[in-house]
Amino acid sequence: MADINSVIRIKPHQYIHVLDNNTNVTRVEIGPFTFTRQDHEKVVAGPEPMIMIPLRNYCTIANPVVRKDDGALVLDEYNQVKLRHGDEEIRFSQDPFPLYPGEKLVGKVTALQIVPPMRALRLRALRDFTDNKVQRVAGDEWLYEGPGTYQPRIEVRIEEEIKSTIIAPNQALKLRANKAFTDRTGVVRKAGEEWLIRTVGGYLPGVDEKVIDTINAYILTDKKALHLKAIKSFTDESGKARKAGEEWLVTSADSETHIPDVYETVVGEVPITTLSNRQYCVVLDPIGTTGKPQLGQKELRKGELSFFLRPGESLERGIQNVYVLNEQEALLLRAKETFTEGTTNHLAGDRWMIYGPTDYVPPVQVDVVEKRISIPLDDNEGIYVRDIKSGKVTTISGRSYMLKPNEELWSMELEKTVEEILVKDNNNPEFADNRDKTRVVTYRAPHNSAVQIYDYKEKKSRVVFGPDLVMLGPDERFTVLSLSGEKPKRPHMIKAIALYLGPDFMTDVVIVETSDHAKLSLKLSYNWQFTVDKTKKEDAAKIFQVPDFVGDSCKAIASRVRGAVASVPFDDFHKRSAEIIRQAVFGTQENFAFTSNNLVITNIDIQSVEPVDQRTRDSLQKSVQLAIEITTKSQEAAARHEAEKLEQGARGRLERQKINDEAAAEIAKKELLELQAQSAAVESTGQATAEAQATAEAQAITAQSNVDQARLRAQATKIRAESELLLIKQKREAELAYKKQLDDLELQRQRELSTIEAKKFKQLVDSIGQETLKSIAQSGPEMQAKLLQGLGLSSVMITDGSSPINLFNTANGLIGGAPKASKKF
Structure with a gap:
């Protein structure tokens, strides 16, 4: 009897490996089978399930067995199955099979890879082999394009899955050759060469092609063009040869869209330049008939016109408007080069003017210097005009004036002191900054004043008496007076253009010393005026002979006053100071006249006399204070007496008023008590009455509210019942109407059906005919x-x-x- 452990029941689709220890050969036993192991046998593997490969699957077997052409196994001289050691075999869907000793399943059973449409597998040959009569060498690469199911091979490895690139309308695919090959269209490509695929749809790049980028087309319109530049010499899509560095435009007239070639670079989009019938422009370096830029030349283009600036062209000053001149306007022109305009020959540098009314478009040889407008001038206005040929400056005023081609406005520069005086006298702080220097300088001479103007060209002066308007010529300047000012007088403190003729006054402080050596400070005021005959030119110029008449006159008067005061003592001068000073200045005359400039001092006023010495000032101050103190005490005594008198009267009136107030207070107190008693009685009565009335009104309100509540409840019940009744009634009416409509519809349907049947039968009978029936x-x-x-x-x-x-x-x-x-x- 065999051992239980030596009996192995092998189920269907299972196998075991049995080692015969006598021959040292391992064989395979396949189920269903009950295997009885002999003593010299050993089960080295199993039971194991057979390898089952479903449809559309495969597996890889390492160290596969060697088979003959008819599929029979090849055995060696020891009856051991021969193996291809180190090799692999791919097996597809077949009956379940066992693994022979030495065979191994690599991985697991895998479904075959399905390559969908628009995709491909990039394959690489690992060894030399023949594929469908195609000799493959190790390292070769090719594509397996879908749709299809890829059958793997041991000699082939899948490198990657490639997807098709979708090329939309107005798009192109940029490719690069990895090595020299022939593409799908039969074009021989060199390694590194780049090209575009413009065919709309999906494109599957080959193994030797690399997708660089997807290029979108530029949409070209009537208002936009594309500026292109060639990177290297090539032939473009239209078949035109382009040289490296060449630039050109592509417009909507050439194509609605443009996809830049691999050797084209887009410099930019060029907008259309549109000129109206009132515009023009000058194009620099225009493209000639040869298609090349004419360097250094210019071309005038007038509207109405639309064009694109070609590569190399540019606008000199952009789009300019046509010069429209009215009858008061003109253009100053200058020829940049010699040319002929009509019948006129202009040399380079010539200047001439075009007067309105007219429209003018300057040629490219002409430069518009400026646009001039006729300057309207009143009688009190003027301008300085300079002739650029002779350099002469003239003054134009009192009429409208248009500058000639050889004339220009000239700026009058004034001294800073004169500018400041004009700003101050005109009461306009912005005058100095905003003054139009080409306008004639004007100054309104005040009433009773004189202004001296010196002409440096004629070397003579003129005097204008106010009120009048002074207009400076181009070579004239104001005579600036530098006068003394402040107290005491200091030189060069006042700057002025107009010299006031007076009468006026000036004040000065003079330090004098009496014969007894008392120093005094005198504050004197002088009335003065100029006596001048305005009809005589000599008299008019004489008043400006002394530049600082204030300082000179004050010095002259002060010297006379000091001399007169030095000859009298202090007490005498203190008593009759006015007489001494007037006598010193005027003497026996009524006034003091200066013959050099016709200045007349008509009066002297002594405003104050103060000692300079401190001791003299103290003693004088003591005497003054003593007099003031005596006067003050007497005034105080009188005031005290009057105050006491008034105080007594006020005290009596106060006592009498107190008595009257106390009597009135008692009467008011009595009335107050009476009113308080009355108010207490009224208050108690009113409170009781108010409580009774409130209780009665509360009860009445409660009863009325109960009545109203009951009435409202009854109304609510009635409304509720009526609404329910109405609802039921409407519900019944709706049901009746609904049933009636249903019956009417059914009757109508039966009626129509009977009519249809009758018509059908009649039509049937009519169609068959009486004879047929x-x-x-x-x-x-x-x-x-x-x-x-x-x-x-x-x-x-x-x-x-x-x-x-x-x-x-x-x-x-x-x-x-x-x-x-x-x-x-």
Whole structure:
């Protein structure tokens, strides 16, 4: 009896490996089978399930067995199955099979890879082999394009899955060759070469092609063009040869869209330049008929016109408007080069003017210097005009003036001191900054004043007396007076243009010393005026002979006053200071005249006399204070007496007023007590009355509210009942209306159906026809009669033998029938 452990039940689709220790050969036993192990045998593997490969799957077997052409196993001299050690084999869907000793399953059973449309597998040959009569060498690469199911091979490795690139309309695919090859279209490509695929749809790049980028097309319109530049020499899509560095434009007239070639670079988009009928422009370096830029040349283009600036072209000053001149305007032109305009020959540098009214477009040889407008000038206005040829400056005023081609406005520069004086006298702080220097300088001479103007060209002066308007010529300047000011007088403190003729006054402080050496400070005021005959030119110029008449006159008067005061003592001068000073200045005359400039001092006013020495000032101050103190004390005593008198009277009135106030207070107190008693009585009575009235009103309100509540409750009940009744009524009416409508619809449907059936039957009868119906009705009996006649029977009755038949009437027909033979079935 065999050992239980030596019996192995191998189920279907299972196998074991058995080692024969005698021969040292391992064999395979396949189920279903009950294997009894002998003593010299050993089960080295199993039971193991067979390898099952479903449809559309595969597996890889390492160290596969060697088979003959008919599939039989190849055994060695020891009856051991031969193996291809180090090799692999791919097996596809087949019957379950076992693994022979030495074979191994690499990985697991895998589904075959499905390559969808628009995709491909990039394959690489690992060893030399022949594929469908195609010799593959190790390292070769090729594509397996879908749709399809890829059958793997040991000699081939999948490098990657490649997807098709979708090329949309107005797009292109930029490719680069990894090595020299021939593309799908049969074009030989060199390694590193780049090209575009413009065909719309999906594109699957080959193994030697690399997708660089997807290039979108530029949409070209009537208002936009594309500026392109060639990177290297090539032939573009239109078949035109382009040289490296060449630039050109692509417009909507050439193509609605443009995809830049691999050797084209987009410099930028060029907008259209549009000129109206009132515009023009100058194009620099225009493109000639040869297609090349004419360097250094210019081209004038007038509207209405639309164009694109070609590569190399540019606008000199952009789009400019046509010069529109009215009758008061003109253009100053200058020729940049010699040219002929009409019948006029202009040399380079010539200047001339075009006067309005007109429209003017300057040629490219002409430069517009400026646009001039006729300058309207009043009698009190003027301008400085300079002739650029002679350099002469003239003044134009009192009329409208248009500058000539050889004339220009000239700026009058004034001294800073004069500018400041004009700003101050005109009361305009912005005058100095905003002054139009080409305008004639004007100054309004005030009333009773004189202004001296010096002409440096003629070397003579003139004096204008105010009120008047002074207008400076181009070579004239104001005479600026530098006068003394402040107290005491200091030189060069006042700057002025206008010299006031007076009468006026000036104040000065003079330090004098008496004969007894008392120093005094005198504040003196002088009235002065100029005596001048305005009709005489000599007198007018004489008043400006002394530049600082204030300082000179004050010095002259101060010297006379000091001399007179030095000869008298202090007490004498203190008593009759005015007489001494007037005598010193005027003497026996009524005034003090300066013959050098006709200045006359008409009066002297002594405003104050103060000692300079401190001791003199203190003693004088003490005497003044003593006099003031005596006067003050007397005034205080009188005031005190008057105050005491007033105080007594006020005290009496106060006492009398107190008594009257106390009596009035007692009367008011009595009235107050009476009113308080009355108010207490009224308060108690009013409170009781108010409580009673409030209680009565509260009860009345409660009763009324109960009544209102009951009435409202009854109304609510009534409304609720009526609403329910109305709802039921409306519900019944709606149901009745609904049933009525249903019945009407059913009647209408039956009526229409009957009508349809009648029409159908009538149409059927009409279509068949009366004769046809008649024939159909008669066809049955006639056919029966003919059948009986054909059988030789006059009548026949057929029964199944189970149903009863009334033979009374039938027999009558049979007995009295024809003498022909009858049959009954």
